[in-house]
Amino acid sequence: MQLSVSTVVEAYERLAAEGVIVSRPGSGFYAAGPVAPLALTEIGPKLEREVDPLWVSRQSLETDASVLKPGCGWLPAAWMYEAGMRRALRAAARADTLELTDYATPLGHVALRQFLSRRMATTGIEAAPEQIMLADSGTQAIDLICRFLLEPGDTVLVDDPCYFNFHALLKAHRVQIVGVPYTANGPDVDMFEAALREHAPRLYITNSGIHNPTGAVLSPVVAHRLLKLADSSDLVIIEDDIFTDFEISPAPRLAAFDGLSRVIHIGSFSKTISASLRCGYIAARIDWIESLADLKIATAFGGGRLAADIVLTALTDSGYRKHMETIRLRLAEQMEKTVSRLKAIGIKPWLMPQAGMFLWCRLPEGMDAATLARSCLKEDVVLAPGNAFSQSLSASDFLRFNVAQSTDNRVFNVLARALSEQ
Structure with missing residues (x-):
C-alpha cells in the first residue's frame, strides 16, 4: 500500500485502543468482533416518557445540538467562558x-x-x-x-x-x-x-x-x-x-x-x-x-x-470578571426580548426577575403545559412544564423559560402554533 511501517503500526495501535482489533503477540492483529450497529431510533427524543421531574433533563441531555432547548437550565455553549x-x-x-x-x-x-x-x-x-x-x-x-x-x-x-x-x-x-x-x-x-x-x-x-x-x-x-x-x-x-x-x-x-x-x-x-x-x-x-x-x-x-x-x-483569570459583566448584560437584554415575544402569544411572566436566566410564565387560560411540551418536542423544541417543578402538581399552566436559550425565532413560532392547536 506504499505506507511506512511506522504509519501502519500507529494505525494498528489506535484501532487496538478503540477495541476494534486485538493484538495476539507472535501472531498478528485480529478483528475484535462484530461492531454494534448504531441504533438511530435511540437518538431522538422519547415522546412517550412521562412528564415527571426527570423529563426535562432527559430531553435536554439526550437530544442533539440541532434541537432548541428553551426549557433547559444552562447557558448556550457560545455564552460560556471558553x-x-x-x-x-x-x-x-x-x-x-x-x-x-x-x-x-x-x-x-x-x-x-x-x-x-x-x-x-x-x-x-x-x-x-x-x-x-x-x-x-x-x-x-x-x-x-x-x-x-x-x-x-x-x-x-x-x-x-x-x-x-x-x-x-x-x-x-x-x-x-x-x-x-x-x-x-x-x-x-x-x-x-x-x-x-x-x-x-x-x-x-x-x-x-x-x-x-x-x-x-x-x-x-x-x-x-x-x-x-x-x-x-x-x-x-x-x-x-x-x-x-x-x-x-x-x-x-x-x-x-x-x-x-x-x-x-x-x-x-x-x-x-x-x-x-x-x-x-x-x-x-x-x-x-x-x-x-x-x-x-x-x-x-x-x-x-x-x-x-x-x-x-x-x-482568577483576568477575563472572568469582565466575561460575567457581559453575560449579565446579555441576560438582561434577552430577558426583555423574551418577555415581549412571549406576551405577544399570550404567555405572561409570573414576575420580572432582577437577574438570572429564568422566566416563570403562566400560559393562557385552559392551556396545559405538559401537553404543550409534548407537542413542541415533535418540532424539536424542548420546554419545561410547570408540574415538573411542583410537588403539589399545581403548576400545570406554567412553563419555565431560559431566556439565553430563547434567541431563535423558531421557539416562538412553534409555541404559537402549538397554542393555537391545543
Whole structure:
C-alpha cells in the first residue's frame, strides 16, 4: 500500500485502543468482533416518557445540538467562558505530575477553598477554608448531605415550585417530600410554619440569590422569619447558591444570617464556567464537614485535583470578571426580548426577575403545559412544564423559560402554533 511501517503500526495501535482489533503477540492483529450497529431510533427524543421531574433533563441531555432547548437550565455553549477555560487547560497541561495523576485531599484543593472562603465573605458568609469541602458537583454535594442527615421515611421541605432535580434526588433517598408555596419574596412563612408543626421535617432545600425556577429573590424579612422558625426545631437548611455570579446585587443569604450553624451552603461552577468540568463545594460547621469528608471517601474515595485546579485558574483569570459583566448584560437584554415575544402569544411572566436566566410564565387560560411540551418536542423544541417543578402538581399552566436559550425565532413560532392547536 506504499505506507511506512511506522504509519501502519500507529494505525494498528489506535484501532487496538478503540477495541476494534486485538493484538495476539507472535501472531498478528485480529478483528475484535462484530461492531454494534448504531441504533438511530435511540437518538431522538422519547415522546412517550412521562412528564415527571426527570423529563426535562432527559430531553435536554439526550437530544442533539440541532434541537432548541428553551426549557433547559444552562447557558448556550457560545455564552460560556471558553477562552478562559482554554487558558486554564493549557496551564494545567504544564502542571506537576501529581496534579495530573493523583487523588486530591479529602477536603479538596486548598487554594480553591481559600478562594471560596474570600468569595463567600462578599455575601456575608464567614466560612474558613477548613469549613469548606469540594465535591464533584452541586448535586453530589446535596447527595452527600442527604446521606449524612437523612434516614428513609424522614421528611424534607422544598419550595413549590423548586428545581425539579431536588424531587428526583430526594426520591432516591426514599424520604417524604413536602412542598411549601413560594412567593415573590421567598417561601410562604405561614405555610412553612404549619409544615414544621405538622411534619417535623429534617431538611429544607432552597436556592439563595436567584430562585429556580421563578427568578424571585429572598427578602431579608422572610429570611429572618425562616431562621427564627428553624431555631425552634431540628430543621437543617441546604442553601444552593449556584447562580451567585449572575446576581447584579447580592441577595440575602441564610448562611450569612445563621453563621453556618444550621444552614449548609453549597454551590458549583457548571452554569458559568463549564458543565463538562464537574466541581462543586459545601460550606458547613467543621464537625459536619469532617463527617461529610468521611462520607465522600466512602462513596467516591478521593476527588480529582485537575478539575479544581482548572476551575480556580478560570475564576482568577483576568477575563472572568469582565466575561460575567457581559453575560449579565446579555441576560438582561434577552430577558426583555423574551418577555415581549412571549406576551405577544399570550404567555405572561409570573414576575420580572432582577437577574438570572429564568422566566416563570403562566400560559393562557385552559392551556396545559405538559401537553404543550409534548407537542413542541415533535418540532424539536424542548420546554419545561410547570408540574415538573411542583410537588403539589399545581403548576400545570406554567412553563419555565431560559431566556439565553430563547434567541431563535423558531421557539416562538412553534409555541404559537402549538397554542393555537391545543
